[in-house]
Amino acid sequence: MAFLSRTQIVVAVGAVLLALYVLDLVRRRRLSEEYSLLWVLATAVIAVLGFSTPLLVWITDLLGMMGAASTVFAFGLAFAVAMLLYLSIKLSRLGFENHTLTRDLALLRHELDELRTRTSGEEGK
Amino acid sequence: MTSPARVLVIIPAHNEEDSLPGTLAEVRSKAPGVDILIVDDGSRDGTSRGAREHGIQVVRHPVNLGVGGALQTGFRFAVEHGYDIGVQLDADGQHDPAYLNVLLEPVLKGECEVSIGSRYVTSTGYKAPLNRRLGMLLFSGVVKLALGKTITDTTSGFRAYARPVMQVCQHDFPKDFPDAPLLITFARNGFRLVEVPVVMRERVAGQSFYTLGKQLYYPYKNLLASLMALIRRPV
Numbered sequence: 001m002a003f004l005s006r007t008q009i010v011v012a013v014g015a016v017l018l019a020l021y022v023l024d025l026v027r028r029r030r031l032s033e034e035y036s037l038l039w040v041l042a043t044a045v046i047a048v049l050g051f052s053t054p055l056l057v058w059i060t061d062l063l064g065m066m067g068a069a070s071t072v073f074a075f076g077l078a079f080a081v082a083m084l085l086y087l088s089i090k091l092s093r094l095g096f097e098n099h100t101l102t103r104d105l106a107l108l109r110h111e112l113d114e115l116r117t118r119t120s121g122e123e124g125k
Numbered sequence: 126m127t128s129p130a131r132v133l134v135i136i137p138a139h140n141e142e143d144s145l146p147g148t149l150a151e152v153r154s155k156a157p158g159v160d161i162l163i164v165d166d167g168s169r170d171g172t173s174r175g176a177r178e179h180g181i182q183v184v185r186h187p188v189n190l191g192v193g194g195a196l197q198t199g200f201r202f203a204v205e206h207g208y209d210i211g212v213q214l215d216a217d218g219q220h221d222p223a224y225l226n227v228l229l230e231p232v233l234k235g236e237c238e239v240s241i242g243s244r245y246v247t248s249t250g251y252k253a254p255l256n257r258r259l260g261m262l263l264f265s266g267v268v269k270l271a272l273g274k275t276i277t278d279t280t281s282g283f284r285a286y287a288r289p290v291m292q293v294c295q296h297d298f299p300k301d302f303p304d305a306p307l308l309i310t311f312a313r314n315g316f317r318l319v320e321v322p323v324v325m326r327e328r329v330a331g332q333s334f335y336t337l338g339k340q341l342y343y344p345y346k347n348l349l350a351s352l353m354a355l356i357r358r359p360v
Binding site for chain 1: 197
């Protein structure tokens with residue numbers, strides 16, 4: 001395996017370690033399978049680019065990048081942006097659901113209090 | 126309408142324990158026929174307790190959702206409890222319940238589904254700070270562009286809503302601020318808007334929903350939400 005640069009080795013090894021850590025998080029139920037998918041895919045792509053120099057050179061030429069290392073970082077950055085957008089969407093949805101739940105909880109709580117007051121009033125009769 | 130319309134005054138309140146009792150007393154004395162609902166939007170003071178001591182119904186959000194969320198809860202409540210009209214009124218004493226009849230009239234007559242108590246339809250002596258005036262001019266313009274109709278007081282929190290409006294809005298509602306985007310949403314859903322002149326006062330106590338951070342975020346959010354309300358398909 002002929003590496004182009006030391007950066008490439010660092011990135012590739014880092015990607016593999018990160019993938020292992022992500023899988024371990026899933027094992028310990030700290031991360032849901034749904035979220036792990038994007039991470040595993042991204043780390044796999046980065047690792048493949050890092051270890052397979054011919055592929056990396058080919059993609060670098062294809063995209064007209066200045067250097068092979070830039071290609072690896074470009075993929076990493078693209079992933080980071082995708083992940084952030086994905087999280088923003090998820091957050092918005094969670095916020096919306098949270099809103100709805102809060103309102104429902106408030107109304108139910110009110111109804112419960114009303115019912116309690118009414119029942120205790122009837123018992124007193 | 127054969128039987129008199131059931132009206133619910135919805136008062137969104139966030140940390141308003143100082144001004145709420147006065148507002149409640151005023152509504153009761155000036156508009157004795159209406160029911161009142163306080164939506165306590167996650168207050169950390171005695172807002173809920175104070176209202177309950179007055180024998181007023183209180184729905185309490187466990188966390189703060191903002192005035193839009195509080196209003197939406199009020200709508201849900203009004204729809205579930207069979208009210209014909211919901212009136213939004215600020216807890217801080219800005220809105221004079223004496224104008225309740227003026228506000229209700231066009232809705233009762235079936236002339237519109239939403240009536241807005243406006244400071245600017247006729248000169249009522251209200252003087253807003255400059256940043257507020259600029260904002261109002263901007264969003265009045267946005268609404269005018271979107272609807273081809275002039276609503277001078279887009280931020281007025283003194284409004285009456287017919288039941289169908291509340292039915293639609295209990296589920297779909299622009300978050301945070303019920304201003305220009307909400308008005309556009311109403312119109313897009315085929316509801317008619319009417320402005321009636323009212324006199325507003327300075328807030329008595331407590332803190333406005335519109336804090337400094339929100340003042341910067343507000344124009345951006347409201348412009349975008351207005352645009353989205355316009356291009357989004359009606360419910």
